[in-house]
Amino acid sequence: xxxxxxxxxxxxxxxxxxxxxxxxxxxxxxxxxxxxxxxxxxxxxxxxxxxxxxxxxxxxxxxxxxxxxxxxxxxxxxxxxxxxxxxxxxxxxxxxxxxxxxxxxxxxxxxxxxxxxxxxxxxxxxxxxxxxxxxxxxxxxxxxxxxxxxxxxxxxxxxxxxxxxxxxxxxxxxxxxxxxxxxxxxxxxxxxxxxxxxxxxxxxxxxxxxxxxxxxxxxxxxxxxxxxxxxxxxxxxxxxxxxxxxxxxxxxxxxxxxxxxxxxxxxxxxxxxxxxxxxxxxxxxxxxxxxxxxxxxxxxxxxxxxxxxxxxxxxxxxxxxxxxxxxxxxxxxxxxxxxxxxxxxxxxxxxxxxxxxxxxxxxxxxxxxxxxxxxxxxxxxxxxxxxxxxxxxxxxxxxxxxxxxxxxxxxxxxxxxxxxxxxxxxxxxxxxxxxxxxxxxxxxxxxxxxxxxxxxxxxxxxxxxxxxxxxxxxxxxxxxxxxxxxxxxxxxxxxxxxxxxxxxxxxxxxxxxxxxxxxxxxxxxxxxxxxxxxxxxxxxxxxxxxxxxxxxxxxxxxxxxxxxxxxxxxxxxxxxxxxxxxxxxxxxxxxxxxxxxxxxxxxxxxxxxxxxxxxxxxxxxxxxxxxxxxxxxxxxxxxxxxxxx
Amino acid sequence: xxxxxxxxxxxxxxxxxxxxxxxxxxxxxxxxxxxxxxxxxxxxxxxxxxxxxxxxxxxxxxxxxxxxxxxxxxxxxxxxxxxxxxxxxxxxxxxxxxxxxxxxxxxxxxxxxxxxxxxxxxxxxxxxxxxxxxxxxxxxxxxxxxxxxxxxxxxxxxxxxxxxxxxxxxxxxxxxxxxxxxxxxxxxxxxxxxxxxxxxxxxxx
Numbered sequence: 001x002x003x004x005x006x007x008x009x010x011x012x013x014x015x016x017x018x019x020x021x022x023x024x025x026x027x028x029x030x031x032x033x034x035x036x037x038x039x040x041x042x043x044x045x046x047x048x049x050x051x052x053x054x055x056x057x058x059x060x061x062x063x064x065x066x067x068x069x070x071x072x073x074x075x076x077x078x079x080x081x082x083x084x085x086x087x088x089x090x091x092x093x094x095x096x097x098x099x100x101x102x103x104x105x106x107x108x109x110x111x112x113x114x115x116x117x118x119x120x121x122x123x124x125x126x127x128x129x130x131x132x133x134x135x136x137x138x139x140x141x142x143x144x145x146x147x148x149x150x151x152x153x154x155x156x157x158x159x160x161x162x163x164x165x166x167x168x169x170x171x172x173x174x175x176x177x178x179x180x181x182x183x184x185x186x187x188x189x190x191x192x193x194x195x196x197x198x199x200x201x202x203x204x205x206x207x208x209x210x211x212x213x214x215x216x217x218x219x220x221x222x223x224x225x226x227x228x229x230x231x232x233x234x235x236x237x238x239x240x241x242x243x244x245x246x247x248x249x250x251x252x253x254x255x256x257x258x259x260x261x262x263x264x265x266x267x268x269x270x271x272x273x274x275x276x277x278x279x280x281x282x283x284x285x286x287x288x289x290x291x292x293x294x295x296x297x298x299x300x301x302x303x304x305x306x307x308x309x310x311x312x313x314x315x316x317x318x319x320x321x322x323x324x325x326x327x328x329x330x331x332x333x334x335x336x337x338x339x340x341x342x343x344x345x346x347x348x349x350x351x352x353x354x355x356x357x358x359x360x361x362x363x364x365x366x367x368x369x370x371x372x373x374x375x376x377x378x379x380x381x382x383x384x385x386x387x388x389x390x391x392x393x394x395x396x397x398x399x400x401x402x403x404x405x406x407x408x409x410x411x412x413x414x415x416x417x418x419x420x421x422x423x424x425x426x427x428x429x430x431x432x433x434x435x436x437x438x439x440x441x442x443x444x445x446x447x448x449x450x451x452x453x454x455x456x457x458x459x460x461x462x463x464x465x466x467x468x469x470x471x472x473x474x475x476x477x478x479x480x481x482x483x484x485x486x487x488x489x490x491x492x493x494x495x496x497x498x499x500x501x502x503x504x505x506x507x508x509x510x511x512x513x514x515x516x517x518x519x520x521x522x523x524x525x526x527x528x529x530x531x532x533x534x535x536x537x538x539x540x541x542x543x544x545x546x547x548x549x550x551x552x553x554x555x556x557x558x559x560x561x562x563x564x565x566x567x568x569x570x571x572x573x574x575x576x577x578x579x580x581x582x583x584x585x586x587x588x589x590x591x592x593x594x595x596x597x598x599x600x601x602x603x604x605x606x607x608x609x610x611x612x613x614x615x616x617x618x619x620x621x622x623x624x625x626x627x628x629x630x631x632x633x634x635x636x637x638x639x640x641x642x643x644x645x
Numbered sequence: 646x647x648x649x650x651x652x653x654x655x656x657x658x659x660x661x662x663x664x665x666x667x668x669x670x671x672x673x674x675x676x677x678x679x680x681x682x683x684x685x686x687x688x689x690x691x692x693x694x695x696x697x698x699x700x701x702x703x704x705x706x707x708x709x710x711x712x713x714x715x716x717x718x719x720x721x722x723x724x725x726x727x728x729x730x731x732x733x734x735x736x737x738x739x740x741x742x743x744x745x746x747x748x749x750x751x752x753x754x755x756x757x758x759x760x761x762x763x764x765x766x767x768x769x770x771x772x773x774x775x776x777x778x779x780x781x782x783x784x785x786x787x788x789x790x791x792x793x794x795x796x797x798x799x800x801x802x803x804x805x806x807x808x809x810x811x812x813x814x815x816x817x818x819x820x821x822x823x824x825x826x827x828x829x830x831x832x833x834x835x836x837x838x839x840x841x842x843x844x845x846x847x848x849x850x
Contacts, residue, residue, distance in 0.1 A: 014673070014680045014688070146712050147687075179715035180676060180688040260687075260714035267711065268718055346716045365720030365742040373779050377738030380772065381731050382764035384756035387698040389665065423697065427757060598762075605757045607698050623789060623798045624754065 005051040017176035018043035024154025032075035034068035037501035038087030039123035041116035049513035065090030077107035110162030119344035129307035145259035147181030234282035244276025251298035264347035303333030390608035391626030393566035398429035404549035412460030415442035419466035440473025450486030468498040481559030578627025588639035591616035662728030672703035689715025752789035807844020
């Protein structure tokens with residue numbers, strides 16, 4: 001991660017959007033930041049935590065998004081500017097608190113929630129849009145259109161949130177959050193923070209202070225007054241602008257990363273003098289006067305936005321209120337089918353939409369070249385499926401689970417959760433995972449399955465969760481399983497980090513976000529205290545782990561816990577050398593003749609083990625192999641040799 | 646400092662390979678060097694789950710005028726730096742054009758589909774011929790092999806950065822890259838500088 005506290009105002013830095021947001025928060029003078037890791041949002045808190053001590057602020061990885069948001073609100077109530085950051089799903093976890101926070105209002109410290117959406121669900125289990133949620137919850141929402149705006153808008157939003165006394169949301173998407181671009185730095189404040197929770201009600205104030213006892217409907221009325229004030233501010237916001245001719249053949253209305261795609265499309269089609277772009281940054285409440293003024297730029301309007309047709313619906317709603325004889329442009333977008341109603345967009349999709357509407361032809365490259373290169377890729381380039389890293393403990397765990405379920409013979413299966421181990425839906429984890437929804441969801445689903453004995457259900461159920469996910473959302477489901485005696489095994493894949501999102505610490509690691517040692521919350525002590533039967537296994541011990549799981553499956557009692565403890569290989573490799581040199585003994589390897597159906601390369605599928613087709617033998621790829629030595633125990637011929645490195 | 650000019654605006658560079666090879670690191674080094682020379686740079690990367698052994702790419706857009714989007718439009722790559730051969734061809738299929746320049750590390754990394762017998766890895770010599778056929782100019786740089794001679798395949802990245810700079814296809818020189826390399830690899834800077842210079846030498850022979 002880049003150093004976001006560099007004190008060089010006016011210089012340009014190459015920041016990802018998340019670093020730009022974090023820098024904006026620093027420039028705004030925040031004192032408190034909390035988050036739960038989630039792609040594509042993780043580097044916001046990560047980069048703040050890295051400089052927190054030096055900047056005199058506090059930053060934490062919270063146990064989940066709900067606690068992160070509540071903790072940040074606590075700081076706001078005591079007069080400290082505070083930020084909570086999360087991925088799209090985080091806002092679902094927080095929504096109950098948000099629905100009440102909007103009614104109470106915030107404290108004297110401005111409070112901002114950053115929500116990063118992941119169009120196309122590139123690193124997510126679902127695709128969803130924060131914008132309609134902000135509308136549903138009556139929360140002002142803005143969205144940066146580039147990296148500079150990500151910084152500038154964050155700083156500006158803290159002023160606004162503080163002035164309005166309500167939570168504000170900054171929405172970002174993957175291609176801003178995780179892309180890099182130029183950011184010109186501003187000044188860093190030198191103000192000292194002083195926190196105090198003010199308990200005296202200010203009865204002279206028209207707006208109710210946060211904790212004045214008032215009926216909720218009255219608070220709702222005051223909230224709408226705040227939204228009207230926000231809309232008024234948005235009417236003259238510098239983050240909304242029009243680029244293009246006075247009279248355009250087509251007007252594009254867009255925001256966020258789609259502003260960049262629209263701009264690319266206009267450049268590629270050389271349409272600067274024919275197509276205008278209304279780039280919006282303040283999306284909810286919609287600055288209606290500003291939008292209305294620009295709707296007359298063209299009689300054709302195209303909405304370029306990802307996931308939900310949020311701008312499209314908002315503007316159509318606005319146009320629906322025009323007087324009956326007013327001119328209305330023709331609207332193009334998701335409703336007309338010109339823009340996809342799912343998945344992320346890119347410049348080519350906008351080029352296609354604009355070309356279709358204006359009747360243009362666009363050819364990026366020579367037609368013969370296109371045909372030839374595409375055909376060559378189709379005929380020669382092999383698929384490259386995702387897999388666990390070489391040396392990943394999850395591969396070993398799922399190998400043991402697969403074998404234990406097979407040996408048990410009752411058609412047992414695995415309910416899954418969110419993390420690297422979601423890959424076990426596919427060949428990487430031998431297709432063992434059968435359900436996957438949200439954080440903690442797998443254990444919840446297992447609770448129901450484990451109570452179906454009276455209906456003849458006899459299949460063993462294993463719920464897998466990562467260590468961080470266990471703390472985040474699985475503990476209530478485990479307690480429920482123990483209390484209601486639901487029959488399932490909770491397998492905790494304890495690799496000592498939140499690996500999927502960048503190895504952030506969690507309550508079990510004994511380390512804080514700011515790098516301070518702390519009291520680790522032991523998962524086995526916790527599970528013991530709940531009264532669960534707990535086993536701790538080393539997944540690299542394939543035989544022992546399989547036997548333990550098999551034994552636990554045979555037990556008739558309620559929820560049980562098996563902890564698979566082995567550090568994430570990517571962390572281990574940073575600290576120490578490989579434990580083994582691994583090689584294939586070509587004399588012993590019998591290749592295709594192996595009665596095991598080439599277990600090592602066809603089934604186990606570690607990328608460090610490759611199949612040498614010419615020689616008809618398996619081979620170690622020394623560039624990829626991490627030297628874990630697990631494959632030695634997979635080969636029935638004893639042809640794979642490990643020697644201490 | 647001499648004023649650095651782009652041969653084309655925006656200049657579109659793709660760095661491609663397999664998750665874990667280090668394409669993000671390369672894009673960060675090149676990108677930072679460009680920003681320090683006063684250019685507007687946008688970098689888009691594959692990330693998250695696709696890093697786990699999947700195909701990865703960085704799209705870099707360099708301009709004097711506009712902060713471009715992090716996606717190069719189809720068929721519009723100017724330069725492709727391929728850290729793995731089939732991934733280089735995959736990029737040519739989507740982003741290549743008759744003018745594209747390619748720098749390629751010919752060391753294959755087999756996918757689990759190939760290892761598992763569900764897909765075929767093409768003949769390497771034929772593959773490289775195809776890449777040459779689809780490029781206006783191709784440099785073959787045995788980066789992994791040369792890096793292993795230096796003690797670790799990890800130095801392949803610095804060799805490839807050296808090749809990219811030495812080829813002269815970017816308006817950047819040794820002086821613009823060296824300080825960024827020093828900041829990126831403070832611990833192993835000497836070996837990385839040797840690797841970087843080796844890359845420059847390899848591309849020129």
